[in-house]
Amino acid sequence: MKIRVRSILFWSAIISLLWAPFGQVEAAPPGIHTNAVGASLIDVESGRILYSEKGDTPMRIASLTKIMTAIIAIEEGKLTDKVKVSKNAFGKEGSSIYLKLGEEMRLHDMLYGLMMRSGNDAATAIAEHIGGSVEGFVYLMNEKAKMLGMDHSHFTNPSGLDEGEGHRSSPNDMAKLTAYALKNSVFQDIVSTKIKKVPNPNEAWDYSWLNKNKMLSLFEGADGVKTGYTKLAKRCLVSSATRDGQHLAVVTLNDPDDWGDHARLLQYGFKYYPLQTIVKKGDFVEGTPWVVGRTFSYPLAEGEAAQLTRKVTLVDPASMEYRLAERGTLQFSLNQKSIQTVPIYDATSPLLQTTSQSTFSFKEGNAYQETWLSHYGYICRLLVQSLFTVSESQWAD
Known part of the structure; x- marks a missing residue:
């Protein structure tokens, strides 16, 4: 168990370096006017x-x-x-x-x-x-x-x-x-x-x-x-x-x-x-042996892709989720606001066969699934x- 914990801490340190923002590129779309109230x-x-x-x-x-x-x-x-x-x-x-x-x-x-x-x-x-x-x-x-x-x-x-x-x-x-x-x-x-x-x-x-x-x-x-x-x-x-x-x-x-x-x-x-695919189901999380559990797409204006940040949160190695080969979650943020969280798994996890395309939530922090x-x-x-x-x-x- 101590080996597992040390491994989790090691990957946490590596990931914190890998998923920093790529840089700030500002290119806001032009304004638009309507006749509506x-x-x-x-x-x-x-x-x-x-x-x-x-x-x-x-x-x-x-x-x-x-x-x-x-x-x-x-x-x-x-x-x-x-x-x-x-x-x-x-x-x-x-x-x-x-x-x-x-x-x-x-x-x-x-x-x-x-x-x-x-x-x-x-x-x-x-x-x-x-x-x-x-x-x-x-x-x-x-x-x-x-x-x-x-x-x-x-x-x-x-x-x-x-x-x-x-x-x-x-x-x-x-x-x-x-x-x-x-x-x-x-x-x-x-x-x-x-x-x-x-x-x-x-x-x-x-x-x-x-x-x-x-x-x-x-x-x-x-x-x-x-x-x-x-x-x-x-x-x-x-x-x-x-x-x-x-x-x-x-x-x-x-x-x-x-x-x-x-x-x-x-x-x-x-x-x-335009809608852009950020990650695909089965993609490896960079620098780790784990893969993304769901495809995630998001509409981004020019330059916004460079403003995306990603944060990995790992599960407790003693938890049931870990035993099912879930390794944590990958959270995406745009301008410091969370926009989506997807699970990450061990590449051999059977859960990869059942996880579908992500659905969005209407209230931050609440996933209102259909x-x-x-x-x-x-x-x-x-x-x-x-x-x-x-x-x-x-x-x-």
Whole structure:
């Protein structure tokens, strides 16, 4: 054991010399202007905010709210479930997919109407189905916001209608939510769809929905996400695009030139903050016999790669982790701020066969993995349905 400890101390000393910054090279990207009151540009994989204007200011978000509604429904609901349209959902004010009272539609199909046509009737029906009531669903929305580190957000309804003063989110919070949601393949498929046909039980012809998001046709590589508008919120938009393996998303709130601004911001992100592979799974940690357990990529402006620092923290040789051939962690920092931590292993570790691409965290020091979020959300749903049980008489009101 003494030999092991001496070995650990030896490698710690060597690593501290190897992983110093390479030098300071400053080459900041040029500034960019939008017409939005609030805006945010995020790299989806890493979660890095590349640009923001009033990024943490709570504002009205109109139907961008439905991003939260959709991802909760996808994670907590069963896509093949039939969602029944209650009196409360039927004829809901604002944008609609014109569902009939008592009509039943698969949750998966209704989600297309929610996101492509911004159906407020669909939002209400989905909320009642998943949460037991609108109030129950709103509880889930706010719990999810807390879990994602959306510290400047509060939801009061599933649609984004201007109901009261408390329904708000910030550009950066919506960017975080969007980046999280885009990692879900069902959500990604829905928001990237331009035209969708869905069975219509009331007529001889199918529903045919055209996506309101013009960015899908205006910008090369565009693949989402959601439009929004109310008289008080004005024009709101979240868009996303993928080029050369990099996925970016833009949020603008109260922007009279949102289509143009989104094209400029996306172009700006791809040009000045390209995604770069920092380490690959299986790469040796320089000067050591150990290897990196996960691939890590990060968007970097010109010169920022030279500002990256790396710190190795070794595990206790008496720990279970050590017995499983884990040797510690490799922490990456940019300008003295931690941006990612990946495990390092002995090259023969069986854990290398199961460790996947790293996912980013929304709160520093907390790794909100999607599996944990899903399990936590399921527990919240059970709690909500016990608190907000809707009787048959309430449905009939």
